[in-house]
Amino acid sequence: MVIGLKAIHFVGILTVVMLLALFFYVLEDVPAFGDPHSPVNxxxxxxxxxxxxxxxxxxxxxxxxxxxxxxxxxxxxxxxxxxxxxxxxxxxxxxxxxxxxxxxxxxxxxxxxxxxxxxxxxxxxxxxxxxTPAIRYKERTEEECGVPNMVTAVLADYRGYDTLGETTVIFTAGVAVILLLRRYGRL
Amino acid sequence: MSKRTVSKKGEREAGKKEGREGADGEERDVIVDTVARVMIPLSQMFALYVMIGTEGAGGGFQGGVIFAASLILLATVFGVKKGRDVLPEGENAILSSLGLYIYAGVGLLCMVLLWGAAEYLNYGAFPLPVEYALRRGYLVTYAVEVGIGITVATVFASLFFDLAWREDVLGRDEGRRDL
Structure with a gap:
């Protein structure tokens, strides 16, 4: 091999391809405005x-x-x-x-x-x-989501896709800083 | 001249004997040492309370940031090297992706455990032996918020550790050259 590919590299590529395929399979199932049987919809x-x-x-x-x-x-x-x-x-x-x-x-x-x-x-x-959904947030959070805090229910349950994206943004920022500035054992 | 900047040999030895030795071999202040030892566990407990206790204000993001602040306090007082010993680089990378895996994995488990009958992130369909609303509540509180908290805490701690390094010890170019 010219560029020195080992068996573990092929395993890594295969894992990435399989995760990509799983992502596209899941994407088929993702509705446009979140879960259609979620109470808010x-x-x-x-x-x-x-x-x-x-x-x-x-x-x-x-x-x-x-x-x-x-x-x-x-x-x-x-x-x-x-x-x-x-x-x-x-x-x-x-x-x-x-x-x-x-x-x-x-x-x-x-x-x-x-x-x-x-x-x-x-x-x-x-x-x-x-x-109107705002009235639903205020009146029905506890009986529909089982969480006494309205903000938690809206953040993680009614608007779950949004929060998943936000967490991904923070993780991506951390990975970018690691790639640019990490000194790998040197302090 | 304060006690901290003086580095006589005798005082340094005394500090080492009591375990109060800073990053560069100097003795730390007693007040800083004691306050940090009391405050770090307290703020970590408070971070867990903010993360999981849904009765009050807060959530995964806020709890994670408070936990990262306790790690940053540890690194400022006891030195960056001690802080890296508590949270090594490899574990840091694993944990910061683990939180995201928990969040997305719960959503995927809802699909997988019901053989595709439920949608992605449909918490109410998760097979737990409690009623519908409580199922949503338990998953939101103990899986989603904890996942967010783990990711946020480790990413913010990693930001601090990657940016905190001493120019006068290694030099800017010397550190980067052999990466």
């Missing part, structure tokens, strides 16, 4: 009521039914200026109705005038879900 069930024809008619016409409005107000949720929009059933998501709420806090508000806050699913009964 599912909607929170707020309440359920019995389905009647009047309610479904109102939802189809884009009006918030009075029964639903009463339920929202009984729970202290702000529902002023709500608009109902139909969501078609697509691949991997169920059909239903989005309830969009106007946010008129200030005239300098540059966000979209209405954002989807609640989701209505009609089957034998009507289920009303809530969208």
């Amino acid at each position: 599912e909607r929170v069930l707020l309440f359920r009521i019995k389905a009647t024809d009047a309610i479904v008619d109102d939802l189809n016409r884009g009006i918030l039914p009075d029964e639903l409005r009463a339920e929202f107000e009984r729970r202290g949720l702000d529902i002023d200026g709500a608009v109902v929009r139909r969501v078609e059933e697509g691949e991997g998501k169920e059909g239903g109705y989005d309830i969009n709420v106007h946010l008129n806090e200030s005239e300098y508000n540059t966000r979209e005038p209405e954002i989807p806050c609640y989701f209505v699913n009609v089957s034998e009964e009507i289920r009303i879900y809530r969208y």
Whole structure:
């Protein structure tokens, strides 16, 4: 051999290639926004009521039914200026109705005038879900993740991929300093 | 002139006899010596508490940095050579990658142990004999945070040890030439 390759070098190359193959196999399985069955990627069930024809008619016409409005107000949720929009059933998501709420806090508000806050699913009964993840972090951390500290749960569980990347960044910085500055036994 | 800069032979011998000898053979100050001996174990215990105790603020990153600070205090007081004896270069490299292996390995084990039924990093599917939420909690607390802590502590200690060397003993070029 011209460059002096030994058997241990081939073992090393084989290990790297096998790890690379394993990485690509895992990559197939990694969903775009993390684990789809993680609690944060599912909607929170707020309440359920019995389905009647009047309610479904109102939802189809884009009006918030009075029964639903009463339920929202009984729970202290702000529902002023709500608009109902139909969501078609697509691949991997169920059909239903989005309830969009106007946010008129200030005239300098540059966000979209209405954002989807609640989701209505009609089957034998009507289920009303809530969208926003920040509320989920605050209210449901302990019962979903078993960790009393909200920050730990968000860091390591809900945003697990992010933290894995951060740890890799720190490890890479350490390896770079070792390669450049380590003096191998000389102090 | 302080006691530390004087290097009379008799005082040096006395320091050696009590085990208070610095990196260059001089006697260390009693106060520095005593405070370091008390503070290093305490700060290491506090680092473990911050790392694993999820009741309060903190986590793997903060706990790892506190642990690295205790190692840096050890190296500043007892000398870099003594610090390297506590954490040798080889063990340092192994540990800094071991933490990352623990984190990524738990995620991979969730897939492997269920034969591909669960996703990568799906802690709730890990076969532990407790309920769903506690499974997530135990893995986050005792595997993920500890893995982050090991990596951060050893990487920061290694940064200090690689940057702390004496120019006047070896010289900048002499040290680099025969690498």
